[in-house]
Amino acid sequence: MTVDLATDPETLVRRMAAAARAAVDRLAIASTDAKNAALREGAANIRARGADILAANGLDMAEAEQQGLSAALRDRLLLNRTRVEAMAKGLEDIARLADPVGQIIAEWTRPNGLNIARVRVPLGVIGVIYESRPNVTADAAALCLKAGNAVILRGGSESLHSSQAIYEALAAGIKSAGLPEAAVQLVPTRDRAAVGAMLRASDLIDIIVPRGGKSLIERVIAESKVPVIKHLDGICHTYVDGEANLEMARKIVLNAKMRRTGVCGATETLLIDRRAIASHLKPIIADLIAAGCEVRGDETVRSVDREVIPARPEDWDTEYLDAIISVKTVDGVKGAIEHIRRHGSRHTDSIVTDDAKAAETFLKELDSAIVLHNASTQFADGGEFGMGAEIGISTDKLHARGPVGVEQLTSYKYVVRGAGQVRP
Amino acid sequence: MTVDLATDPETLVRRMAAAARAAVDRLAIASTDAKNAALREGAANIRARGADILAANGLDMAEAEQQGLSAALRDRLLLNRTRVEAMAKGLEDIARLADPVGQIIAEWTRPNGLNIARVRVPLGVIGVIYESRPNVTADAAALCLKAGNAVILRGGSESLHSSQAIYEALAAGIKSAGLPEAAVQLVPTRDRAAVGAMLRASDLIDIIVPRGGKSLIERVIAESKVPVIKHLDGICHTYVDGEANLEMARKIVLNAKMRRTGVCGATETLLIDRRAIASHLKPIIADLIAAGCEVRGDETVRSVDREVIPARPEDWDTEYLDAIISVKTVDGVKGAIEHIRRHGSRHTDSIVTDDAKAAETFLKELDSAIVLHNASTQFADGGEFGMGAEIGISTDKLHARGPVGVEQLTSYKYVVRGAGQVRP
Numbered sequence: 001m002t003v004d005l006a007t008d009p010e011t012l013v014r015r016m017a018a019a020a021r022a023a024v025d026r027l028a029i030a031s032t033d034a035k036n037a038a039l040r041e042g043a044a045n046i047r048a049r050g051a052d053i054l055a056a057n058g059l060d061m062a063e064a065e066q067q068g069l070s071a072a073l074r075d076r077l078l079l080n081r082t083r084v085e086a087m088a089k090g091l092e093d094i095a096r097l098a099d100p101v102g103q104i105i106a107e108w109t110r111p112n113g114l115n116i117a118r119v120r121v122p123l124g125v126i127g128v129i130y131e132s133r134p135n136v137t138a139d140a141a142a143l144c145l146k147a148g149n150a151v152i153l154r155g156g157s158e159s160l161h162s163s164q165a166i167y168e169a170l171a172a173g174i175k176s177a178g179l180p181e182a183a184v185q186l187v188p189t190r191d192r193a194a195v196g197a198m199l200r201a202s203d204l205i206d207i208i209v210p211r212g213g214k215s216l217i218e219r220v221i222a223e224s225k226v227p228v229i230k231h232l233d234g235i236c237h238t239y240v241d242g243e244a245n246l247e248m249a250r251k252i253v254l255n256a257k258m259r260r261t262g263v264c265g266a267t268e269t270l271l272i273d274r275r276a277i278a279s280h281l282k283p284i285i286a287d288l289i290a291a292g293c294e295v296r297g298d299e300t301v302r303s304v305d306r307e308v309i310p311a312r313p314e315d316w317d318t319e320y321l322d323a324i325i326s327v328k329t330v331d332g333v334k335g336a337i338e339h340i341r342r343h344g345s346r347h348t349d350s351i352v353t354d355d356a357k358a359a360e361t362f363l364k365e366l367d368s369a370i371v372l373h374n375a376s377t378q379f380a381d382g383g384e385f386g387m388g389a390e391i392g393i394s395t396d397k398l399h400a401r402g403p404v405g406v407e408q409l410t411s412y413k414y415v416v417r418g419a420g421q422v423r424p
Numbered sequence: 425m426t427v428d429l430a431t432d433p434e435t436l437v438r439r440m441a442a443a444a445r446a447a448v449d450r451l452a453i454a455s456t457d458a459k460n461a462a463l464r465e466g467a468a469n470i471r472a473r474g475a476d477i478l479a480a481n482g483l484d485m486a487e488a489e490q491q492g493l494s495a496a497l498r499d500r501l502l503l504n505r506t507r508v509e510a511m512a513k514g515l516e517d518i519a520r521l522a523d524p525v526g527q528i529i530a531e532w533t534r535p536n537g538l539n540i541a542r543v544r545v546p547l548g549v550i551g552v553i554y555e556s557r558p559n560v561t562a563d564a565a566a567l568c569l570k571a572g573n574a575v576i577l578r579g580g581s582e583s584l585h586s587s588q589a590i591y592e593a594l595a596a597g598i599k600s601a602g603l604p605e606a607a608v609q610l611v612p613t614r615d616r617a618a619v620g621a622m623l624r625a626s627d628l629i630d631i632i633v634p635r636g637g638k639s640l641i642e643r644v645i646a647e648s649k650v651p652v653i654k655h656l657d658g659i660c661h662t663y664v665d666g667e668a669n670l671e672m673a674r675k676i677v678l679n680a681k682m683r684r685t686g687v688c689g690a691t692e693t694l695l696i697d698r699r700a701i702a703s704h705l706k707p708i709i710a711d712l713i714a715a716g717c718e719v720r721g722d723e724t725v726r727s728v729d730r731e732v733i734p735a736r737p738e739d740w741d742t743e744y745l746d747a748i749i750s751v752k753t754v755d756g757v758k759g760a761i762e763h764i765r766r767h768g769s770r771h772t773d774s775i776v777t778d779d780a781k782a783a784e785t786f787l788k789e790l791d792s793a794i795v796l797h798n799a800s801t802q803f804a805d806g807g808e809f810g811m812g813a814e815i816g817i818s819t820d821k822l823h824a825r826g827p828v829g830v831e832q833l834t835s836y837k838y839v840v841r842g843a844g845q846v847r848p
Contacts, residue, residue: 025765030791103787110810114799116611121791123821206821227651229824249842254847339450363839364526365453367545375538376841384847386534395629397547397835398651399823411821414809415787418799420672420678423808 009189013152013197016185017204020125020150023180028122028148032099039142042173043091047140049169050084056165057134064132065160077132087138087166090389094142097388100407101148107137113383115417116402122148124206127198128391131212131221132156137163140211141170141184143391147409152182153207156212157190164188185305199224209313209390209404229404232395233345234264235319236377239336239362240284242355249276249352253284255376258291262321264393265348265370269316270327271336277304277329288325297327299311316343318422333358336398337365344368347395350382369395369402433613437576437621440609441628444549452546452572456523458601459737464578465568467515473593474508480589481558488556488582501556501583511562514813518566521780521812523668524831525572539546539841542687544834547623548630551622551734552815553644555636556580561587564635565594565608571833574607578622580636581614588612610709623648633828635816650826653828654818657769659743661800663760663786664708664765665777671699672798673776677708680774682715686745689772689794689804693740694751695760701728701753712749721751726836727832740767759787768792771819772804791820793826 007015009323017413046053057079064074075202097121100120107117111129128151144151155163167186174183197207202225209229210220216371217230238256240249248406256267272281277300285295285305295301308327316339330336340349350372351362359373382390382403388402400408431439470477481503495763495839525546531541550573552564553780561579567573591610598607611618622629626649633653634644641654662680664673680691696705701724709729710721719725720735732751739750740763754760757775763775774787774796783797806814806827814827824832 021497025789059476107481107736108810114803114808114811126810211509215765245844251844251846259847270749326455359841362839365449366835367449367452370840372840373842374844376846378847379840379842380848385540386532399834401544402838411825412824413792414794414804416794416796416799417719417783417787418797418803419673420798421803422675423801423802423805 009193012189013187013194014065014201014204016152016187017125017198017201019182020185021150021204023150023182024122024124024409026180027150027183028101030148030179034179035099035146035148036095038145038173038177039095041137041176043088043140043172045169045172046084046091046166046271049165050081050236051083052357053162053165053213054079054081056161059161060159067158069158073132077162079133079134079162083135087135089143090135090139094146094389094406097146099146100410101381105412112421113419114421117186117415118406118412119415123409123411124148125152125204126409127205127208127226128152129154129198129208129210129212129216130156131216132159133256133369134159134162134166136211136225137166137186138170140209140391143389143406144209144409145174145183147199150186152179152185152198154176154187154195157192160190163319176323196223199226202226202320203211212324229392229394229400230397231264231392233319234266234347234393235267235269235317235343235345236267236380237269237271237336237340238267238350238352238377239271239333239340240273240280241355241358242273242350243335243355243358244276244280244352245354246280246283249280250284250287252350252352252374252376254287254291256268256378257288258293258323259324259376259378261323263378266321267350267377268318268320268326269343271339272301272327273332273336274300274329274331284328292323294324296324296329298328300328301327319345332359333361337362340366340368342417345395348372348377350375350377356388367394369393425699426602428808433615433617434621436613437618438625439623440576440611441549441625442608443606444576445628447574447606448546448548450681451607452525453604454572458603459523459570459572460519462569462598462601462603463515463519464597465600466562466566466594467512469593469596470508470512470515470590473589474505475693476509477586477589477593478503478505480585483585484583491582492583493582497556497696499581501558501586503558503586503698507559510613512564514559515566518570518813521570521830523570527837534811536842536845540847541839542723543839544838545837547833547835549576549628550657550833551576551632551650552627553578553619553622553630553632553634553636553640554580556583557582557641558586558590560635561590561610562594562641562778563754564815565591565597567813568833569598569607570828573833574604575620576609576611578611581616584614587730615654615790620647623650626650633815637847645653653666653816653818653820653824655688655816657743658690658771658817659693659741659767659769660691660772660804661693661695661760661764661768662691662774662776662801664697664700664704664763665755665757665775665779665782666697667779667782668700668776669778670704670706670707674708676774676776676798676800678711678715680802681712682717682728682747683802685747689801689803691774691801692742692744692750693767695754695763696725696751697760698750698755701808709751713735716747718748719751720748722753724753725751745767757785761786764790764792771817772796772801773803792803
């Protein structure tokens with residue numbers, strides 16, 4: 001869509017959303033081949049235009065430096081050849097996923113002969129609001145398109161040149177595959193009022209997916225009149241039971257905390273069964289400290305290792321996203337469940353134990369999006385679940401919970417086949 | 425819960441919602457037997473207290489008459505022995521439904537040996553806001569409870585005595601089954617501010633289900649900070665194709681319009697293929713008129729029968745919920761799809777034809793919650809779908825679409841079983 005940048009953001013966004021809305025019926029019946037061709041062509045375009053994309057990213061990076069963006073934010077914004085290739089490969093991976101649209105979720109026949117099928121259909125128009133991570137432009141567009149949706153992308157303003165270059169590569173793919181151009185649109189203005197306009201467009205946009213940190217998501221929740229699929233806190237726990245295998249517990253705790261500390265599935269609190277203090281705690285803490293992790297513990301934990309810093313009450317409610325862990329003594333699986341219910345964020349929690357009964361209690365009684373037995377909380381990821389790429393991990397209980405992949409970006413309808421039945 | 429009626433509605437509702445929230449973990453792991461015992465005991469109590477319930481209803485009816493409520497509203501409000509028995513039987517029917525909680529929706533094993541199961545869990549706290557139909561108190565409470573949820577019921581103020589009497593019968597059942605008393609609560613005040621308080625309690629209530637007419641639902645949508653599962657318009661169509669069997673078409677159209685005119689699945693517009701005008705239209709219209717239906721049609725339709733009134737443009741967008749039908753000539757299945765996309769409400773639409781290809785086009789290309797071939801639109805109903813009772817028919821695309829039964833009142837979590845796996 002050609003847009004006049006002089007247009008005010010509200011009008012601009014509503015025009016884009018109306019164009020998306022007008023495209024949904026065609027997109028819903030688009031063939032799998034056409035959608036995959038658009039994704040593969042988009043990948044080829046990203047590779048072919050690699051130099052242009054990097055040049056655009058260079059503009060963003062220069063502006064970011066001028067504006068004094070932090071090193072962490074500049075690292076998110078940065079593209080290089082490896083990252084460009086990863087984007088292209090990501091599109092090809094999504095092209096290889098099964099097409100969810102038209103899948104029969106369930107089918108049954110009634111005593112009166114009516115055949116009823118629950119069939120997957122696209123959601124419609126999805127608005128994705130994200131920070132200055134250019135690769136999200138490609139990922140989010142591809143996931144939404146594969147599920148037959150029209151998507152309106154609104155990336156962080158610092159990444160506008162990069163996102164625009166990536167978007168143009170995708171748009172050319174969509175055009176060459178004969179799909180509606182409004183299938184993927186990028187909001188072409190840095191004006192933050194555009195976000196507000198998206199959040200108000202409940203007549204045109206079916207769902208908003210915010211992807212980013214807490215402040216972005218809180219703004220979206222506060223303002224949105226459109227339903228939101230969101231990820232809030234990931235205060236994840238690993239509970240080491242008295243019956244845990246020591247070597248397994250060491251390996252899992254170290255991985256759950258330290259593999260990557262900035263991901264939502266990273267463990268923030270280690271709960272240790274009072275029965276395991278003498279046997280398990282010392283080596284587990286030693287591993288963490290050796291790996292560069294700061295350990296904050298209660299009195300009992302501190303008595304085991306002098307390097308443990310006293311935990312303050314707020315530590316039990318903190319998502320560090322850093323090389324810091326809080327460690328608390330609990331009384332068995334019931335104590336662990338009680339702590340997690342009070343302090344957890346119902347994201348991802350794991351139990352390490354050889355006691356099958358304790359494991360089942362933990363898995364059954366805790367209502368987290370993901371509960372694990374004898375595995376690292378860092379498996380909280382759509383790819384690791386075998387769902388292909390994901391647009392995020394939902395901590396909502398409605399619609400989609402846990403990893404949000406292509407299937408979770410669909411709805412369903414009922415197809416009923418009869419032979420003249422009328423209702424008595 | 426004992427409530428002090430002098431408490432302001434905001435405080436009252438927040439206390440009830442907090443009590444519900446505190447009960448969700450116990451309710452989520454309540455046994456199927458306990459939930460079914462509560463429902464059966466509730467049914468027995470409703471029967472045993474039938475006279476008290478009818479007396480309470482008598483108070484409501486007397487007040488309704490004083491206030492000059494319309495006959496239609498008074499009929500909704502009225503209870504009699506038959507209706508009381510139907511409520512009791514409804515509870516027993518829900519007790520017989522399969523318990524959705526703990527059901528494994530999908531299960532797979534990853535190459536690394538992780539076993540992943542997607543397991544149904546309750547949603548949490550559900551707020552149901554409905555009009556002065558006392559039976560909804562029993563239906564909605566039972567559906568929410570069966571799915572392991574805590575429910576806060578807010579019925580129409582004219583039905584408060586009746587709802588209270590029914591609620592007390594249910595509450596005694598819940599208590600005798602050993603379930604938390606906060607599993608089912610009824611807002612004990614007529615103050616409409618209580619509704620606003622529910623709609624603002626997004627920290628305590630997971631979902632609001634409004635059940636009633638358009639004005640109730642529009643208020644809920646406008647005000648709610650809590651996600652809503654809602655039913656909007658039901659502008660349903662029956663399309664009679666040129667290849668339709670005449671007798672089948674007559675039977676289906678008559679049933680789709682006239683079986684009950686006030687239900688959301690009633691056909692409001694008949695679309696007739698230009699090829700079927702000469703052969704099908706006259707007898708179909710004659711059937712409708714003979715059954716007492718007012719027919720409003722376009723010029724072509726009027727040329728067939730002089731009793732047809734001219735349709736105005738707004739007729740194509742009107743949900744009559746009455747013995748009125750609009751009839752329009754279209755060019756084949758493509759014309760029908762075009763009209764329905766423009767004027768329909770994506771609720772329920774049916775095609776009558778012996779042409780399998782036209783039928784598949786209609787079923788595939790229309791994005792309505794329910795699409796039917798050779799069957800009456802009046803089958804739009806959870807009971808008719810074999811889903812047991814329903815709390816309504818959702819016209820949303822998120823979470824639950826179409827009939828909302830016990831399964832649709834659940835979420836899911838992922839249960840992951842490992843043997844020490846860590847993420848590379």
